[in-house]
Amino acid sequence: MSALPPTRPARRLALYSLAVCVLAVAAAVVSFVQGSFLGIVWVLLAGLSSNMTWYYVKRDKLRRSAGADVTG
Secondary structure, eight states: OSEEEEEEEEHHHHHHHHHHHHHHHHHHHHHHTTTOOTHHHHHHHHHHHHHHHHHHHHHHHHHHHHHHHHHH
């Protein structure tokens, strides 16, 4: 049996969107260092995925607290 608790879908999506955010920031830095304005697209993608991360984290916290209130 695994020592880690089972992951909920919202937590998994938050981790995926955080990974996308980090990779988009790295791509933006590389793009701007090379002198390309394509980095603007990467910055926009980083902002979108950052917002998605916060949304899924908040959603997971709300569902967890709602579940604790109902069962507790």
